[in-house]
Amino acid sequence: MSLHLSYTSHTLRFKFDARTSRGAISEHKVYFLKVWNVENPGVFGLGECAPLAGLSIDYRPDLEEKLQQVVNAVNSGKVELRVGQGLPEELQLQLQEWPAMRFALEVALLDLQHGGKGLLYDNAFSRGEAGIPINGLVWMGDRAFMQEQIDQKMKAGYTCLKLKIGSLDFTTELDILQSIREVAGADRLTVRVDANGAFSPQEAYKKLERLAKYELHSIEQPIRQGQLQEMIQLCAYTPVPIALDEELISVQEAQAKEALLESIKPQYIILKPTLVGGLAASAEWIQMAGQRGIGWWMTSALESNIGLNAISQFTAQYDVTLPQGLGTGQLYHNNIPSPLRIRQGELWRNGNVE
Template sequence: MSQNSVLEFSYKKRTLKFTFDAGTSRGVLRERDVYWIKAYNPKTGIFGWGEAAPLIGLSIDFRSDFEQILNGYLERISEIVWPADEVEVLNLIQDLIPNDLPSIRFGVEMVVLDSINGGVRKYMENDLFEHSKEIPINGLIWMGSEDFMLKQIKEKLGQGFTCIKMKIGAIDFQQELKLLGFIRERFDASEITLRVDANGAFSPDDALSKLEQLAKFDLHSIEQPIMTGQISEMSKLCENTPVAIALDEELIGSKDKAQLLDEINPQYIILKPTLVGGIFQTRQWIAEAESRNIGWWMTSALESNIGLNAIAQLTSSFHPKIPQGLGTGQLYHNNLRSPLDISGGKLRYRQELGWENPF
């Protein structure tokens, strides 16, 4: 889209089916709905792709009338003359789509930027797409029985992952410590980086004692040890913790990034563009965090490969050094075939694989 253009928008709903029961401390996921967005440029014949993927239990725009709202906004923005500049597009979308519709914002950012860049599934300048530069990622261990979790751990280690992230908080805590011990008995912290994600499962009363027990396993970090909204309790934890704390759900729906980071002062933040409002908002979070020497990494929120592609390219544009949470493309029976490929604990974009057409 070398000049300003009007785009014609449409969407398609897809129900993605998990290859297993994906356990979290908030319950088990077996399927989830995503909405693939298409933008057609009648002047050039170019098609852009995007994805709005609100996640049950987390997205502030997960609601029963989501589809009607999405359709209404796509009709509205079909009248917009879109600029050909990335910064102008992102600024315009902030004005067009409100803060309480973060997944729609992200989907529209994707589909318009893809159109601007020629409909080749490129959203911005980045080394993943343009130079096939690998992104290190963590291997994710889902909750379940002790045997199921141990099986996953062995598989991830066998696949060459050097960073393992284990979801905790659903089974007996002592069993979870035993699983971490299984890894540490075989690999020290210089060989395998260990992260855990509590999804708010600990209470403020017992969180510190649990963190002290977890610290024995030389963990890199723990995500969201207590539930969101307990600002003073989380601040105290971050100040006294023996394990670095990463805020995750705490960021969702936050209206003042600077205030939240100043009040809690975490060691890390986790960025999920679908949940925090897309590319523009994610970049703002990173700027605020880096100005305070707070670390960060990017994580997908169980999108299909369309959304994962945009998140991975956004991640790549920051030249990440530490493992990112971008290994979710293999979770579904019916994900869209794509050039995204994982081997040896790294995500690659292999142009030769091509895209399956979702429309």
């Protein structure tokens, strides 16, 4: 069975400037990969390649050139894709530094394997029989904007909120956390914060001590990635459990993953398939973390609904209890139709796209 490959680009437009400690973005260019059997072109699988500016190792000016190289290699027969067998080893090696492309190809092949209807796994979530607990994401902005989001999420039934911090004055951010806790204690509402590496190593521990007052579930990436000794010390003595996020992005080989977990010993890791190299790479991280008693959760990385659908179904393959960082692509004006819906702080999948 001969498989062919193509790609097309799509620019997603945010409903507001999405701010993190690395700056604001108003649009996100993604690439949809399509794979099909030349003998049956009406059935095809779709995957999404969506590296993020300032974060992904494969957000590069030659990304589209690399995509075309892979398309040419597959369509000429130099590289053979096969349904049900994952990515061939030679392609995995060629795409070692292109994690978003590996994710896109994996998903496209899975989709094709299951009939090209976006149903990648057979589990209770994909059948619409169970939901996945998720956190409500509160984006950075001025205090009024953040407070408005918090109120909306709590009214919508979320029991876990995640706040991005690091762009406002720290005292203002503590005041926002105080206002949350005045409304709902830790027994009613789980609160996570994500610093996106905004703290300096010198100030991090003192800031963590002040944050601990608000009984936080965890803090993502308090200091910038790549500061190994400082992160080891923080994770050893932190008063707030630490979740590694950006720290995982450039770590692609199994031995390097094990070395990172063994040395830093984080309380949690956060997995974004677009950034860490796909579903197989995420499964490897999950296995390694489990062997070391390290918790984990999945998070989308601003993908369109193609990527979100795949990540959520993959997540449901596991017996998850922690709220996951997933959603329905409501950030965008021009997302594509989705079978995903949110009900009372849980992500659900309808049987068919509406």
